[in-house]
Amino acid sequence: MHKLSVIGIGAGDPDQVTMQAVKALRQVDVFFVIGKGAEKQELVDVRTAILAEHVERPYRIVEIADPPRDRAPADYQGVVEDWHERRAALLAAAFAAAEGVGGILVWGDPSLYDSTLRMIERVLARGTVRFDYEVIPGVTSVQALAARHRLVLHRIGEPVHITTGRRLREEGLADSAVVMLDGECTFTEVPGNDVHIWWGAYLGMPDETLIAGPLREVEQQIVERRTRLRAEKGWIMDVYLLRRG
Numbered sequence: 001m002h003k004l005s006v007i008g009i010g011a012g013d014p015d016q017v018t019m020q021a022v023k024a025l026r027q028v029d030v031f032f033v034i035g036k037g038a039e040k041q042e043l044v045d046v047r048t049a050i051l052a053e054h055v056e057r058p059y060r061i062v063e064i065a066d067p068p069r070d071r072a073p074a075d076y077q078g079v080v081e082d083w084h085e086r087r088a089a090l091l092a093a094a095f096a097a098a099e100g101v102g103g104i105l106v107w108g109d110p111s112l113y114d115s116t117l118r119m120i121e122r123v124l125a126r127g128t129v130r131f132d133y134e135v136i137p138g139v140t141s142v143q144a145l146a147a148r149h150r151l152v153l154h155r156i157g158e159p160v161h162i163t164t165g166r167r168l169r170e171e172g173l174a175d176s177a178v179v180m181l182d183g184e185c186t187f188t189e190v191p192g193n194d195v196h197i198w199w200g201a202y203l204g205m206p207d208e209t210l211i212a213g214p215l216r217e218v219e220q221q222i223v224e225r226r227t228r229l230r231a232e233k234g235w236i237m238d239v240y241l242l243r244r245g
């Protein structure tokens with residue numbers, strides 16, 4: 001493999017795949033699917049549909065399983081470091097064995113809560129395989145949320161803060177925050193009667209669900225809807241903006 005394209009495919013809506021992504025997809029000889037053994041079928045189907053719609057030339061798909069990992073180790077840092085190194089070794093071997101142009105499809109955009117680019121840097125740092133790589137940007141779930149709620153993420157001239165549910169719990173809400181990776185409805189723990197929420201689940205997908213309003217008025221509705229959807233489908237992905245005042 002002499003070149004690798006890391007291609008952002010958007011957060012679920014196949015119409016949000018960019019022309020640049022389509023052109024890059026059409027150059028790829030081998031798509032690598034990394035460590036997604038436990039991924040929900042619907043997310044796999046989005047990727048498969050994108051390839052079926054846009055790519056006519058033959059390509060190969062190479063799956064690279066994640067190496068086993070101790071989930072409750074005494075030396076957490078050491079074990080994770082070792083796991084990343086073993087993962088990099090597997091990737092390096094797969095890249096070395098591939099011919100032509102490689103491709104990796106990334107959900108949303110690779111710049112946001114995704115480990116693909118760090119993994120590639122690690123593979124190259126090992127020095128056993130050499131290739132050029134490019135990044136094709138995709139529509140993030142944050143942009144999809146803003147568009148569906150017709151929102152500007154910040155007030156005039158203010159910064160945008162994007163964080164996780166865990167950090168929101170640890171740090172609280174200063175003024176506003178976009179919150180991702182929150183499996184525990186942490187917004188219910190944010191104090192105050194002056195907070196507004198704009199919430200979206202399965203953005204761009206057939207089960208897309210949107211709820212917005214004063215946090216204290218709609219939080220219970222979101223918790224119930226989220227619990228029901230998650231139980232019905234077996235999985236959920238959601239993201240929200242919180243803002244004070």
Ligand SMILES: C[S@@+](CC[C@H](N)C(=O)[O-])C[C@H]1O[C@@H](n2cnc3c(N)ncnc32)[C@H](O)[C@@H]1O
Nearest residue numbers: 011012108109113140141180181202203237238
């Ligand atoms: C591992 S991060 C990946 C983010 C991705 N790289 C992006 O650009 O959006 C996964 C989190 O993104 C958010 N997310 C991704 N796709 C989503 C969607 N279609 N609807 C709602 N939230 C989504 C959720 O907060 C989820 O927990």
